[in-house]
């Protein structure tokens with residue numbers, strides 16, 4: 001009992017008392033926009049964005065779960081629905097507009113945050129109520145005022161704003177691409193929550209009889225540590241279902257299945273992690289599960305070694321394919337008469353590893369500015385969500401995978417005779433029950449290399465120990481009412 005109990009209010013010491021750097025973010029967007037569109041003048045340009053509203057659900061008194069507009073959050077650090085910001089490029093003044101007080105709402109929800117408290121909490125120059133928006137916008141005579149979209153914008157100013165501008169989005173996305181120290185600290189905290197939650201799942205098999213209980217275990221530990229939500233719907237699967245990339249069913253029994261795959265990431269202060277771990281239900285990997293696990297781990301480690309500024313993510317993705325090919329030749333799934341080069345040329349590995357090596361991570365799980373090309377005719381690259389060189393301050397996922405899925409085999413192998421003939425089906429069928437393995441870590445690109453923010457182990461021996469120690473416990477060692 002050496003560890004202290006999780007504190008949902010705990011804030012990392014590194015950011016304690018420091019404000020989310022909204023003004024720096026606005027300044028970065030300003031500089032990038034003026035550089036991209038040289039016809040704009042800093043004297044007559046501004047940005048104005050209104051945050052997301054709370055959306056009601058049809059036919060009842062409930063509402064959809066609130067999710068702040070990520071561009072709004074990036075430029076404000078404010079999680080209040082329908083708040084707005086105005087940033088004047090000339091004065092570099094950032095104004096936050098709090099929603100006008102709705103007295104009916106106060107009956108149910110209490111008083112909203114005051115102007116004084118908002119001034120203390122946020123990195124803005126001025127805080128006023130939203131009834132000042134019209135005057136403030138009208139004061140900017142002759143200005144070009146950019147916004148993301150007009151969905152939440154009040155009617156009287158709609159025609160004074162420029163929505164959906166390509167250069168404006170480019171400037172915001174390029175700015176979000178490189179994380180500053182504050183964002184990195186938030187991501188570190190989210191990563192720590194996620195590590196503990198994965199450890200919770202991995203060590204609680206006596207009470208995890210169904211995929212949904214895997215999901216519940218993760219969410220329980222994440223919330224206890226202060227994560228209000230997940231960055232995406234978790235993928236929790238057992239056995240052959242592990243071969244479905246974005247499996248969302250999460251309700252099958254675990255009994256009689258050898259493998260578990262959980263892809264889940266906690267979100268903290270709107271920044272998300274994205275982590276996948278696989279483990280054996282018995283506490284000991286089966287021969288085939290271990291072989292595939294080690295294949296994927298080798299794909300991930302070899303790509304990891306090459307992560308540094310300047311490295312092309314496409315090259316690393318290709319390297320992962322080549323490592324898979326090498327292992328499949330050794331396992332006999334690919335016939336030995338074909339060379340590694342020949343197998344790569346025929347794109348046989350796509351049938352087992354159809355997705356990309358990884359993607360950018362931040363306010364969104366598939367973060368902006370990755371330059372994906374979903375029209376790419378090359379099946380190796382079509383689902384690669386990051387198509388650019390690495391830079392210091394990017395945060396990416398390194399997540400190779402290997403799947404045994406009837407549909408993938410049909411689409412990527414059986415329709416292509418030149419791929420099909422290279423596969424030894426007698427060997428392949430021995431691996432089908434494994435379903436799939438993916439190992440996913442969250443990586444910060446540093447000045448000379450990388451830092452792995454994900455600390456939960458991916459070492460197969462350590463995983464066996466964690467799972468086995470969990471299995472030794474009785475159900476009454478866990479907090480379960482039913």
Ligand SMILES: [Mn+2]
Pocket residue numbers: 274359397399440
């Ligand atoms: Mn991912």
